[in-house]
Amino acid sequence: xxxxxxxxxxxxxxxxxxxxxxxxxxxxxxxGVHVWNSDIRNISGLTIKRRLGLRAGELELVAGCPPCxxxxxxxxLNGGKARVIDDRNDLVFDFLRIVDQLRPKxxxxxxxxxxxxxxxxxxxxxxxxxxGYIPNHAVLDAARFGVPQRRERLIVLCGMGMPIAFARDxxxxxxVRDAIAGLPSAGSSGDPAHDILExxxxxxxxxxxxxxxxxxxxxxxxxxxxxxxxxxFDGFADVYGRMSWNEVSPTITSGFVNPSKGRFxxxxxxxxxxxxxxxxxxxxxxxxxFPMDAGKYPVAEMIxxxxxxxxxxxxxxxxxxxxxx
Numbered sequence: 001x002x003x004x005x006x007x008x009x010x011x012x013x014x015x016x017x018x019x020x021x022x023x024x025x026x027x028x029x030x031x032g033v034h035v036w037n038s039d040i041r042n043i044s045g046l047t048i049k050r051r052l053g054l055r056a057g058e059l060e061l062v063a064g065c066p067p068c069x070x071x072x073x074x075x076x077l078n079g080g081k082a083r084v085i086d087d088r089n090d091l092v093f094d095f096l097r098i099v100d101q102l103r104p105k106x107x108x109x110x111x112x113x114x115x116x117x118x119x120x121x122x123x124x125x126x127x128x129x130x131x132g133y134i135p136n137h138a139v140l141d142a143a144r145f146g147v148p149q150r151r152e153r154l155i156v157l158c159g160m161g162m163p164i165a166f167a168r169d170x171x172x173x174x175x176v177r178d179a180i181a182g183l184p185s186a187g188s189s190g191d192p193a194h195d196i197l198e199x200x201x202x203x204x205x206x207x208x209x210x211x212x213x214x215x216x217x218x219x220x221x222x223x224x225x226x227x228x229x230x231x232x233f234d235g236f237a238d239v240y241g242r243m244s245w246n247e248v249s250p251t252i253t254s255g256f257v258n259p260s261k262g263r264f265x266x267x268x269x270x271x272x273x274x275x276x277x278x279x280x281x282x283x284x285x286x287x288x289x290f291p292m293d294a295g296k297y298p299v300a301e302m303i304x305x306x307x308x309x310x311x312x313x314x315x316x317x318x319x320x321x322x323x324x325x
Contacts, residue, residue, distance in 0.1 A: 005312060017035060021298055025290060045097070106322075147248075207240065241262075250264075254301040257273070278303050
């Protein structure tokens with residue numbers, strides 16, 4: 001979120017992040033921003049205003065991504081499960097509380113599409129109207145906005161007393177090739193986020209090597225390579241699949257360094273995409289620092305949970321245009 005806002009010309013001055021590793025990563029990449037490594041439920045708007053020296057009416061934008069796991073289709077078995085009891089589901093109202101206490105000129109919120117079907121969203125929408133905001137919401141695919149990845153997200157944009165429109169679609173789609181084809185070979189690049197090598201069991205390594213290049217699937221393999229779990233259940237057809245050079249990637253999830261979690265094999269190399277490749281498909285800058293000393297799985301989780309910076313940049317440019325126009 002912060003990368004995209006900065007690229008759109010916003011000066012980001014404060015952030016709240018409960019996860020210690022994420023807050024550490026954020027602090028190193030954004031040294032000029034004050035970070036509360038805390039539960040947002042323990043922070044008030046008054047605390048924020050005092051620490052940041054904000055005056056009434058001065059703040060242009062409050063932007064946030066309340067944790068969305070409780071609304072995810074994966075958590076509800078692709079929508080088949082009625083609801084998930086998760087105490088994080090109500091954090092959208094803490095985001096709303098901060099908006100109420102800070103009263104910015106505009107609000108931007110991101111979440112998974114499942115929130116739109118939850119009863120909390122109608123209440124959230126009504127509360128924004130009562131505060132004087134004119135909310136606009138839609139489920140948008142990041143691939144329409146210059147991100148080389150399919151990623152549908154619910155976006156809420158609103159201005160105090162005025163609506164704010166979404167950004168226009170990009171003129172052309174970016175592909176996996178555009179994002180990662182120019183990288184040096186993994187393992188010897190000098191980039192810790194690109195050089196962690198895999199250690200696969202011989203049978204799995206052989207299976208991966210046989211998956212056809214540039215978009216092949218495990219379903220293209222001889223039956224003797226079908227894993228026992230796939231014989232019992234034929235869903236999730238993308239697992240052990242390859243990305244295609246000339247297409248957008250699938251959604252980069254927190255499991256993108258594991259081929260059993262989705263179509264995360266490199267288009268031509270016999271490996272999953274690296275941490276750096278996943279970050280680039282999310283449109284993080286090439287030089288964005290990640291704490292690889294923590295291990296690739298925690299870092300992959302942070303990257304997979306992020307909102308693509310380029311997606312936010314385009315929406316934030318529209319917010320800025322309408323605030324200043």
